[in-house]
Amino acid sequence: MPLSNVQHGVIAQNEFAKYLMMGSGGRIELAAPLTDEERRDFEIHVHGQYGSGLAVQVKSTLALTRLGARARYLRTFFVVRAGRVINHPLYWYFFAYLDPKLMRFAEPTFLVPSTDLHKQANPSRHGAFWHFSFEASMEPDSQDRWREYRVDPLELGKRVLEVIRDLKRGPRLSLSATEIPSTPGVVWARLTK
Numbered sequence: 001m002p003l004s005n006v007q008h009g010v011i012a013q014n015e016f017a018k019y020l021m022m023g024s025g026g027r028i029e030l031a032a033p034l035t036d037e038e039r040r041d042f043e044i045h046v047h048g049q050y051g052s053g054l055a056v057q058v059k060s061t062l063a064l065t066r067l068g069a070r071a072r073y074l075r076t077f078f079v080v081r082a083g084r085v086i087n088h089p090l091y092w093y094f095f096a097y098l099d100p101k102l103m104r105f106a107e108p109t110f111l112v113p114s115t116d117l118h119k120q121a122n123p124s125r126h127g128a129f130w131h132f133s134f135e136a137s138m139e140p141d142s143q144d145r146w147r148e149y150r151v152d153p154l155e156l157g158k159r160v161l162e163v164i165r166d167l168k169r170g171p172r173l174s175l176s177a178t179e180i181p182s183t184p185g186v187v188w189a190r191l192t193k
Helices: 005-023 114-120 153-169
Strands: 028-031 042-046 054-061 065-067 071-081 091-099 109-113 124-126 129-137
Touching (some): 005 028, 005 091, 005 153, 091 114, 091 129, 114 129
Antiparallel strands (some): 028 042, 042 054, 071 129
């Protein structure tokens, strides 16, 4: 009997968590949300460092598609309600081929920022939904549009640490209400009657 979609999803999520924890030397912490209202499978942060966590949606397939004579492609199609499409520096997608014979992710995997994915994954709107098609070459010499997002599964933990570090170097992504009055460039105005 083949794996159900739920079983496949659970295996892929656990495999992703394994590569992150082991590949980061235990530095990465993952938390799975109790609800999936925001389309994220994990909130990720560096152990002992709190603040804005990286949200990741895990997508995988159990089969590759051949396009042309030899090229193997990881192809994943998914649909998102228009109001739930998230374009944010802290929201990322992970794509992998879960090889059923080897029972692990095959090389390469792909870690893609949400904004880039939503622009480049053949987006098309049909009524209240956006349809996306992620099609990335698995060939080592490929020069397709997804090449810059390739990650060897054994390097995945290190790559996520780099992403988190780079995001922390950039501008603050969110402010708490107590920080707003002291933020440079913010003018505090109060309406009176």
